[in-house]
Amino acid sequence: MDDNRNLVLIGMPGSGKSTVGVILAKRLARPYLDSDILIQLVEGRTLQEIVDQDGYLVLREIEQRVLLDITCDHHVIATGGSAPYSALAMEHLKKNGVIVYLTASLQTLNQRVHDYETRGLAKHPDQSFLDLFRERSELYSSYADITIDSNGRDQDQVCDDIVADLQKMIASSRHGQ
Numbered sequence: 001m002d003d004n005r006n007l008v009l010i011g012m013p014g015s016g017k018s019t020v021g022v023i024l025a026k027r028l029a030r031p032y033l034d035s036d037i038l039i040q041l042v043e044g045r046t047l048q049e050i051v052d053q054d055g056y057l058v059l060r061e062i063e064q065r066v067l068l069d070i071t072c073d074h075h076v077i078a079t080g081g082s083a084p085y086s087a088l089a090m091e092h093l094k095k096n097g098v099i100v101y102l103t104a105s106l107q108t109l110n111q112r113v114h115d116y117e118t119r120g121l122a123k124h125p126d127q128s129f130l131d132l133f134r135e136r137s138e139l140y141s142s143y144a145d146i147t148i149d150s151n152g153r154d155q156d157q158v159c160d161d162i163v164a165d166l167q168k169m170i171a172s173s174r175h176g177q
């Protein structure tokens with residue numbers, strides 16, 4: 001794909017950002033970055049340890065810092081599900097990136113993920129997953145350039161759908177020039 005912008009994946013935990021991100025990077029011959037891994041490298045501890053030791057708001061602050069430090073282009077970047085809580089970070093990523101929102105229903109997410117208790121979710125301990133899902137859906141949509149429905153699609157099909165939509169987007173922006 002002839003475009004130098006980063007491809008930035010956003011969506012709920014379990015929507016497939018990390019899994020699809022690796023496949024997409026290989027498909028497009030681009031380097032891959034996962035901001036969750038960057039956080040763990042910078043902090044020298046797991047996401048769950050950060051939440052347990054310092055609380056979910058500190059994890060969100062660290063995530064914002066790590067996202068603001070990303071200055072590359074031409075990468076595929078999988079963010080963590082809580083990335084869009086930082087408007088600053090999202091605006092930074094959007095300047096040089098196409099934001100791809102992977103959607104999945106609550107039922108799909110619950111089928112895919114069984115470790116929400118240890119995954120280090122950046123949410124208030126009393127907030128239910130359903131409430132989180134509702135709160136975030138709007139937030140993700142507000143930043144999305146492309147929205148891809150991952151329900152009933154395996155990771156390779158999701159990757160095909162992203163590439164097809166990106167090609168359409170690039171072609172239509174060329175026609176508009």
Ligand SMILES: Nc1ncnc2c1ncn2[C@@H]1O[C@H](COP(=O)(O)OP(=O)(O)O)[C@@H](O)[C@H]1O
Pocket residue numbers: 011012013014015016017018019020078112113150153154155156158
């Ligand atoms: N399109 C898909 N269809 C079926 N399972 C998927 C799909 N995408 C991801 N998964 C599975 O769902 C789980 C969560 O995926 P992951 O990539 O870690 O999501 P995220 O990074 O968005 O939290 C993994 O076990 C992964 O294999």
Ligand SMILES: O=C(O)C1=C[C@@H](OP(=O)(O)O)[C@@H](O)[C@H](O)C1
Pocket residue numbers: 011012013014017018036047048079080081082119120121122123
């Ligand atoms: O949604 C969340 O609150 C989080 C999701 C995780 O990433 P995935 O979306 O890749 O699971 C990770 O960033 C962090 O533990 C917080």
Ligand SMILES: [Mg+2]
Pocket residue numbers: 017018019036078079080
């Ligand atoms: Mg992930």
